[in-house]
Amino acid sequence: MGHPLLELADRLWEGAEGIEGHHPVGFTGDLIDFGDGLAFLPSFANVTAFDTSEGLVLIDTGGFVISSMVHERIRGWSKSPLHTAIYSHGHVDHVFGVPHFEAEDGPPPRVVAHEGVNARFDRYALTAGYNGVINARQFQLPELDFPTDFRRPDETFRDRLDLEVGGERFELHHARGETDDHVWTWVPGRRVLCCGDLFIWATPNAGNPQKAQRHPRDWALALREMEQLGAELMLPGHGLPLVGAERVRAALSDTASLLESLCEQTLELMNRGATLDEVIHTVSAPQELIDRPYLRPVYDEPEFIVRNLWRLYGGWHDGDPSHLKPAPAAALAAELAELAGGAGRLAERARELATAGELRLAGHLAELALQAAPASASARSARSEVNRMRAEAEASTMSRGIFSWAAIEIPQEREP
8 A cells, every 4th residue: 555554554454453552542653645735644633634726724733732743744744834724623632733833924724613612612621620630540641731722713614614725625514423513524526534533443432431422323323424425535533544435434334333223222221211220231232343443442432332322311310219319428338338347348358359350349349448448458459459450451441541540549538
C-alpha cells in the first residue's frame, strides 16, 4: 500500500496483528499523504486535511495537549492558509488546533460545527473539576487540568450543511452517537468519508461509565446511512484509515449490527419489566461481531453500552426498591460487617474470592470492608489487591482505568 500505517491497517484488518497492541485511542504516527491534496494525521484524535485552491479544510484540529504538534506536522505538509475547520464533535481531543493557524498571517479561518457544540463547551466550563478527575482516572494520568476556554464555531447548523471550498464539496451531517453534537462529513468528489468517532476500530464508545449520555440507536442509524454512500476511503476520528469500498461497508455494517443487537435485547427486557441487574447480566453481544478485529472491546464494553441504554430509556432507578432511598453506604457496610464477623472477615473473604477468580464478588466485599472500617489496614490492602487483580484481568480502557484508580486511591472521609 506504500505507507507503513496503511500496511499496518491491512494487517489489523486481516487479524495478522491485534488491535490490543495498537490501541486506536491515543495512537499517533506519521502523516499519510494520499496525494491530490489529501492527508491524514494520526494524533490521539486524528486530523484529516484537504488542500484546496482556496486553502486548507481540516476535519478536526487536534487535542489541547498536542495541538501544536498537529499544527507543525500539517505545516510540514502544506503551507496553504487554513480556510475552514470542521469539528466532528466538541470533545477536547478534537477542537484545539485552530488558534495555531490563526496566529499566522492571513485571513481568519472559519470554524464550522453542530449547534450543540456551544452548549457542550458551556457544560465543560461548569464541570471542569469533575472532567479533570474522571479523565485522569480513565487514562491513568497523575492529574489533568481540564480546559475551560475553547475556540467556538463561527457557523453552526442543525441537521445538514453543504460547503464548497476551492471547488471541493463537503456534505456535513448531524448524527447523535458518542455525543449529541456529532458530525460526519462526506466528500462525494473523492468518495471519502470522514466519520469522526462513529467508527474507531473498536467496540463503539457508547457506554463510557463516567461520561455524559450516549445514543446507541441513533448511532446505528447513522452508520446505516453512511453504509449506503459507497465510500472508497474512510478516515475515522481514532484508528487508521480504511481503504476500499468493501472494507468500509463491512466496518460500518458490522458496527451498526452490534449496536442494533444490544439495543434490541435491552429494550425487549425493559419492556418486559426486567430490572437493570437482570438486563446487564442477560444481554450479550454477538460473539461473531465482538471477534471482528475492528470491534474488539479495547476501549469501551458492550455491558456499559447496555447501562447507557437503560439510562437513556429508563432513568436512574435500577428497579431495586432498596436503591430508591438507600441508607448511607458506610452504614450498610457496617451492618454487613457485623453480621459477617467484622470488616476483617469481609476483607479476608474478598481475597479468597479474588484468588478463586470471582473478581466481581470480591470487588463488592473489598469495598464493603473499606466502607465499614476506613482506617483498617486489612481493608485498605484488600481493596488495593482486589482492584489491582481486576485491572489486570480487563481489556478495556474504561475498566482498567477505574480499577487501577481504586487500587491506589483510598477514599477520604468528607464532611456531611
